[in-house]
Amino acid sequence: MSASRYKQLVDQFAARIHSGQLEPGTRLPTHRQLAKDNNMALVTASRVYAELEKMGLVSGETGRGTFVRDISVPAGHGVDQQPVADGVLDLNFNSPSLPSQTRLLRNSLRDLSLAGDLEALLHYQPHAGRWHERAIVAEFLKCRGVQAETEQVLIVSGAQHGLACTVMGLLNPGDVVAADALIYPGFKVVSETHRLELTPLALGRRSPDLDALEAVCQQRKVRAVYSMPTLHNPMGWVLDLAWRQRLVRIARQYDLLIIEDAAYALHVEDAPPPLASLAPERTVYVSGLSKSVATGLRFGFVVAPPQKVAAIERVIRATTWNTPALVTRMACQWITDGTVAQLEAEKRSDAMQRQQIARQILQGVDYISHPASYLIWLPLPEEARADQIVTELLAVNISVSTAEPYATTEHVPHALRLALGSVALEDLPQALQRVRDVVSLYIY
Numbered sequence: 001m002s003a004s005r006y007k008q009l010v011d012q013f014a015a016r017i018h019s020g021q022l023e024p025g026t027r028l029p030t031h032r033q034l035a036k037d038n039n040m041a042l043v044t045a046s047r048v049y050a051e052l053e054k055m056g057l058v059s060g061e062t063g064r065g066t067f068v069r070d071i072s073v074p075a076g077h078g079v080d081q082q083p084v085a086d087g088v089l090d091l092n093f094n095s096p097s098l099p100s101q102t103r104l105l106r107n108s109l110r111d112l113s114l115a116g117d118l119e120a121l122l123h124y125q126p127h128a129g130r131w132h133e134r135a136i137v138a139e140f141l142k143c144r145g146v147q148a149e150t151e152q153v154l155i156v157s158g159a160q161h162g163l164a165c166t167v168m169g170l171l172n173p174g175d176v177v178a179a180d181a182l183i184y185p186g187f188k189v190v191s192e193t194h195r196l197e198l199t200p201l202a203l204g205r206r207s208p209d210l211d212a213l214e215a216v217c218q219q220r221k222v223r224a225v226y227s228m229p230t231l232h233n234p235m236g237w238v239l240d241l242a243w244r245q246r247l248v249r250i251a252r253q254y255d256l257l258i259i260e261d262a263a264y265a266l267h268v269e270d271a272p273p274p275l276a277s278l279a280p281e282r283t284v285y286v287s288g289l290s291k292s293v294a295t296g297l298r299f300g301f302v303v304a305p306p307q308k309v310a311a312i313e314r315v316i317r318a319t320t321w322n323t324p325a326l327v328t329r330m331a332c333q334w335i336t337d338g339t340v341a342q343l344e345a346e347k348r349s350d351a352m353q354r355q356q357i358a359r360q361i362l363q364g365v366d367y368i369s370h371p372a373s374y375l376i377w378l379p380l381p382e383e384a385r386a387d388q389i390v391t392e393l394l395a396v397n398i399s400v401s402t403a404e405p406y407a408t409t410e411h412v413p414h415a416l417r418l419a420l421g422s423v424a425l426e427d428l429p430q431a432l433q434r435v436r437d438v439v440s441l442y443i444y
Contacts, residue, residue: 006044010051017057017068024070025385028058031066062411070387089423089431092399094374095295096421098346104339105294108330121329125322128313129155136332137301140340144265145273146285148303154312155323158298159263159288160186165319166259166284166302167194169311175223177259178216180208182377182413184233184261185405187226200408205368207239210246217254224257225250230271231264234377234406234417236370241272248279255282262287266344267351267372281305284312289331292344299323299331348372354420354428361432365439374421378435380414384442389416398434 016022028049029037035045049066052058060066112118128134134153141148156162163186171177173195179187181200191198199216202209208227216222227247229239251258260275260283276285288300304312316322334340351374358369358376368377380386386402393400403415416439423431 006040006048009038009048013048013052014055014057017052017071022068024068024391025388026068027064028066028068059412064382067385070385070391088394088397088399089427089434090399091418091420091423091431091435092401094291094419094421096291096347096350096374097294098343098350100346101294101343104334104343108333108339111333112326112330115329117329121325123325125325125328127317127322128309129153129323129328133328133332136335138303140335141285141301141303144262144287145271146276146303147280148276148285149306152303152306152309154302154304154309154316155328156288156300156302156316157320157323157327158290159261159286159300160190161298161320162286162288162300162302163187163259163261164190164193165312165315166286166304167191167196168319169313169315170257170284170308171196171223176220178213178222178225178256179408180227180232181409182234182403182406183226183408184228184263187259187261188405188408198408203235207237207243210243210250213247213250217250217256222254222256224259226259226261227275228261228264229275230262231267231370231373231375233261233264234375234403235368236373236375236377237368238268238271238370244272244275244278248275251279251282258283260285264291264373264375266292267348267374268370269348269372276303284308289334289340292340292347293331293334297327297331299327350425351420354425357428358418358420358432361429362436365436365443374419376418376420378416378418378439380416380439381443382414384414386414386416389438389442392438393435396434396438398431398438400435 031042031045031049034048035042049058049060053060057069057071058066059069131150134155135150137155138148138150138153156165167190171194174197176197176199177191178201179198181203188198199222201212213225225247229244231238250256258275258279262274262285265271265287274285276283282305285303286300289297302312352372354374355369355371366379369375380389390400390402401417403413403417406417407413418435420428
């Protein structure tokens with residue numbers, strides 16, 4: 001087939017998809033059938049579908065075929081905080097807020113204006129943070145089971161910045177990093193930007209498969225493993241001590257760096273020890289106050305083994321020089337005076353209340369969550385298509401995410417991720433009922 005004929009076939013499919021002649025969810029002919037119908041080589045037929053997939057018009061699913069995508073759903077729906085139109089209930093992005101937060105901010109700004117060290121906040125700060133503020137964070141982390149010396153703590157502009165600094169400082173482009181088949185999208189973005197190779201670990205019903213981690217370590221040189229053991233995003237898991245101990249044994253056997261993402265760990269009381277306490281010599285612990293205080297408070301912290309601190313500190317210098325001094329000063333004051341602990345407790349209670357509403361509305365629907373999280377993972381049956389359901393929900397003013405932003409595998413599972421933290425509590429039952437009504441058409 002000539003190049004011009006090949007392009008014509010791609011254009012024809014694209015036009016039929018954009019015009020609606022080929023509706024979302026339509027199963028296209030097999031590669032072999034497409035080749036036969038158009039008198040072309042099988043490899044050329046595969047190129048046609050590959051080109052359409054690059055254009056975001058179709059998705060190929062192993063064992064199922066090639067399907068027309070719903071192009072009204074933004075590609076990667078759920079990766080970024082999408083602007084929400086008036087009247088739309090946002091179950092796509094978590095930005096939990098409590099009534100007391102604005103008052104606390106107002107009071108803190110008033111107190112800050114009277115502080116004796118105000119002049120110092122107008123100047124450059126040490127890259128990893130002022131020593132006494134790093135000490136405050138180190139003391140704060142003891143209640144989370146992380147025993148760190150002050151010199152191991154680096155203050156960053158939110159947990160996402162902490163992940164980026166860790167990757168840029170300790171890993172090289174091309175390094176292989178093991179990560180769950182479904183992970184926090186922000187780490188995917190960092191990995192793609194830094195050109196890491198993510199190798200996915202299969203997921204069971206309650207945990208990632210560590211047999212898969214061992215197998216890939218036996219076959220390849222894996223440099224690091226990314227893990228979210230306490231309140232996994234998006235699955236809501238809290239992985240038990242035995243699982244954590246086995247991960248540490250594998251990491252030590254194959255000399256893996258462990259990147260522990262603890263962004264949601266505040267929601268879980270009496271969780272098993274963090275990986276950073278089980279393997280402090282090889283674990284970088286990353287967290288912040290976005291989930292416990294406010295998403296706009298870009299204050300985070302990294303705890304690293306002593307020999308790795310300098311490399312991460314260089315990246316802080318290269319990216320932000322230092323965390324904004326005013327934010328750091330206020331965040332440390334809130335840690336010291338108990339405000340953070342208060343807000344954490346209130347948000348745990350709020351999340352539990354929202355999960356209780358979800359249990360009532362979604363009774364009989366098979367989903368995965370934790371009773372104190374703002375997350376729900378809702379797998380869909382094989383015949384259902386997530387992008388089509390997302391479109392139908394948008395039509396009734398509900399915004400949710402597909403699995404696509406979270407998947408590290410080529411085959412993206414059909415599932416929905418529901419974020420319970422942004423919708424007003426009084427609107428949540430209505431939002432979840434609409435989800436149930438639409439999803440039930442495909443489940444029952």
